[in-house]
Amino acid sequence: MRKRKKLIxxxxPNASACTEEIYHFGIALGKALVDEGYVIVNGGMKGIMEAVFKGAHQSEAYTFGTTVAIIPHDEKEYANEYADIVIPTGIGIARNQVIVNTADIIVAVAGGAGTLxxxxxxxxxxxxxxxxTQFGGWAQALAGKQLDKRRTEQFGVADNLADILQFLKHND
Incomplete structure (x- = not known):
């Protein structure tokens, strides 16, 4: 039986809150994820979402279908240019639930209310x-914490890209 690729x-942050530093980190993250054989899913808009998809396209391991955008709009044209597969939900911010349901593992970088x-x-x-942890936002605030007592584990902590990749390998 063929093993399905993991969706990360x-x-x-979206475009309004994505700093240049976060954008460049997103490119490196996207490239590294595809280098490791993962498929990337996100909200498909600008900001870190675009950066990660752009980095994915820079990987030598990139193939079409590696970037999956779940956008809040009805029309596919709203997705960033690096989105291979675009799923236009038409449900606004409720698409955040669809992103989480689709992903096998989540990587959080900075972020505001949508990320929360x-x-x-x-x-x-x-x-x-x-x-x-290096960019502030909710990712840094919640790293190493539990949201409530329904689970015993905590959110993972990553101080750099290598830590993220190690976490993914450990939880793959």
Whole structure:
């Protein structure tokens, strides 16, 4: 039986909150994820979502279908240019739940209210989550913490890209 590739959900700031530093980190993250054989799923818009998909396209291991965008709009044209597969939900921010349901493991980088909602959904769904600590936002605030007592584990802590990849290998 053929083994299905793991879908890594990358969540974090949209264009309005994505700094240049986060954007460049997103490119490196996307490339590294595809180098390791993962498929990436995210909200498919600008900001870190675009950066991660752009990095995915830079990997020598990239093949079409490696970047999956679950967008809040009805029309596919709203997705960033690096999205291979676009799923236009037409459900606005409720698409955050769809992203979490689709992903096998979540990587959180910085982030505001949208990222917080995705982290809460991931927690409730029992998904493994690793939080990058170097860019602030909810990812840094919740790294190494439990949201409530319904689970015994904590969100993973990653101080750099190597830590994220190690977490994914350990939870693959």
């Amino acid at each position: 959900g990358v969540i974090g 909602s995705e982290l809460a959904f991931a927690w409730q769904k029992g998904k493994s989550v690793v939080c990058a």
